[in-house]
Structures are given as C-alpha cells and as structure tokens.
Amino acid sequence: MASNFHTHTYRCRHAFGTEEDYVISAINCGLDQLGFSDHGPFPDHDFGLRMDYNELTDYLDTIDRLKIKYRDRIELFKGLEIEYYPEYTDYYRYLIGERKLDYLALGEHTYHSRSGEIKNIFFANSTEDFLEYAENLCMGMETGLFRFAAHPDIMFINDLPIDGNAEKACRMIVECAAKNNIILEYNANGHRRERRMYPDGMRYPYPHPFFWSMAARADIKVIVGSDCHTPDQVSDRYVKSAREAVIQLGLKLTDSIFDNTSKENQ
Numbered sequence: 001m002a003s004n005f006h007t008h009t010y011r012c013r014h015a016f017g018t019e020e021d022y023v024i025s026a027i028n029c030g031l032d033q034l035g036f037s038d039h040g041p042f043p044d045h046d047f048g049l050r051m052d053y054n055e056l057t058d059y060l061d062t063i064d065r066l067k068i069k070y071r072d073r074i075e076l077f078k079g080l081e082i083e084y085y086p087e088y089t090d091y092y093r094y095l096i097g098e099r100k101l102d103y104l105a106l107g108e109h110t111y112h113s114r115s116g117e118i119k120n121i122f123f124a125n126s127t128e129d130f131l132e133y134a135e136n137l138c139m140g141m142e143t144g145l146f147r148f149a150a151h152p153d154i155m156f157i158n159d160l161p162i163d164g165n166a167e168k169a170c171r172m173i174v175e176c177a178a179k180n181n182i183i184l185e186y187n188a189n190g191h192r193r194e195r196r197m198y199p200d201g202m203r204y205p206y207p208h209p210f211f212w213s214m215a216a217r218a219d220i221k222v223i224v225g226s227d228c229h230t231p232d233q234v235s236d237r238y239v240k241s242a243r244e245a246v247i248q249l250g251l252k253l254t255d256s257i258f259d260n261t262s263k264e265n266q
C-alpha cells in the first residue's frame with residue numbers, strides 16, 4: 001500500500017496548492033491513502049508559519065467534502081501537525097474528540113525551554129537545547145494523543161557537533177517512542193534540503209543516520225513522510241530515496257499510521 005500522512009497546503013502560508021490539488025497529485029502517484037497534516041493553529045496564540053485559527057473549520061470541512069468526492073479513488077485522513085505544549089492538552093483532546101480529527105502528528109518546531117521561554121529547534125544555541133527539545137518531544141509522546149512523531153531528529157539541522165548531549169537526546173527520543181509504541185517519521189523533506197558540510201561531515205540536515213541507526217536497534221515502527229509543501233512533492237524522488245534509506249538502515253517500515261495501538265483510542 002502507498003500512502004503519505006505528512007501533507008501541507010497553501011493555508012500555512014509557506015506551502016502551495018489546495019487540498020484538492022494534493023488529492024489529485026496523490027491519485028496520479030498511485031497512493032491509496034493521503035493524510036493532511038497542515039501546521040496546526042492554536043486558539044489564542046499564533047506561533048507563526050501556520051493557518052489562522054479561524055481557517056480551521058474551512059480546512060476540516062474541505063477535507064470532509066473531498067473524502068466523499070474521491071472515496072472511490074483514495075482514502076483521505078484529516079489531521080494536523082502540531083507542537084506539544086502541556087497547557088494545550090485539552091485543546092488536543094478537543095481536536096480529536098469534538099472536531100473529529102483522524103490524527104495529530106507531533107511536529108515539535110517550538111517548545112518550552114527549562115527557563116520558561118519558547119525556543120525554536122531550528123535555532124539551537126548549543127546541544128543543551130537538544131536535551132530540552134527531546135524532553136518536550138517525549139512529554140508529547142507520553143500523552144498518547146499523537147499518532148506519530150514527525151522528523152524527530154530535526155535538531156541535526158543545526159551546525160553543532162554530535163556530542164554527549166546529542167547522543168543523550170537521541171536515546172531519550174528512541175527509548176520513549178519504543179516505550180509508548182509511537183511511530184517515528186523518516187522525513188523526506190530533509191532529503192529535499194541541500195546536503196552540506198556539518199561538523200560531523202557532509203550530510204543532509206536530517207534525517208541523520210546517527211539517530212536512525214539507534215532507532216534500528218530498538219523495536220520501533222517507522223513511516224516515511226513526504227512533508228510535501230507543493231503538490232508535486234507528494235511522492236517525488238526524495239520520498240523514494242527516503243524509503244530506500246529506511247530499508248538500508250534495517251528499520252521497521254510501516255505504510256499506515258492506523259495499524260498501531262496507542263494509549264488512547266483515537
């Protein structure tokens with residue numbers, strides 16, 4: 001079965017194409033399942049790079065309409081990629097319960113630091129930040145509210161050495177995912193970014209073999225996510241290279257996020 005559960009739309013303001021454009025592209029690529037996971041808004045705070053909260057209803061209604069329109073050709077799922085903040089736990093439950101989302105993807109771009117400020121993992125000052133990122137990601141995974149963790153090793157986008165902190169952060173994430181039976185996403189968008197020189201050598205910013213070889217030694221399911229921001233990326237050559245890497249690393253590749261039992265029945 002061919003699928004993708006990491007799909008953005010024009011609504012986040014840094015992607016292109018309507019929901020329907022992605023559905024058509026997915027059908028043309030032969031996908032059986034497509035999950036929408038645009039960047040999730042919060043009701044009372046704009047963390048940036050996402051739809052307005054008042055657009056959420058139209059986003060969800062649009063996917064509902066497309067589910068019916070294309071039901072003979074593809075199975076569609078209604079989701080959001082969203083950060084974990086403990087104070088929004090009721091909101092996540094509201095999205096899954098009342099708003100009837102099929103899933104939430106845990107995409108930890110920003111998080112609470114130990115000192116209380118909000119930090120962005122794209123701009124880590126030191127590998128100490130990797131530990132804070134990992135702590136927050138793990139707290140999110142522990143809730144059982146998220147179907148998978150998107151780009152869990154995104155911290156390696158930073159120009160920082162792989163040291164004891166980096167290793168500890170990776171181990172925390174891998175052990176937490178294994179314990180909570182959470183799927184980890186091998187993110188093809190990292191392959192779309194330039195390979196360049198980092199302190200540990202020439203590589204993609206993410207996914208990083210350092211993290212994934214550790215994941216391969218644990219009993220973890222891995223899904224490849226396109227993280228497409230244009231319709232032609234739904235199942236492009238980067239998705240294929242990501243799949244090849246997952247197989248080469250000896251990871252346990254899964255094609256759907258819905259054959260996994262999480263703590264809460266979603």
Ligand SMILES: [Zn+2]
Pocket residue numbers: 008012014015039229
């Ligand atoms: Zn995005």
Ligand SMILES: [Zn+2]
Pocket residue numbers: 081107108109150151
């Ligand atoms: Zn993301």
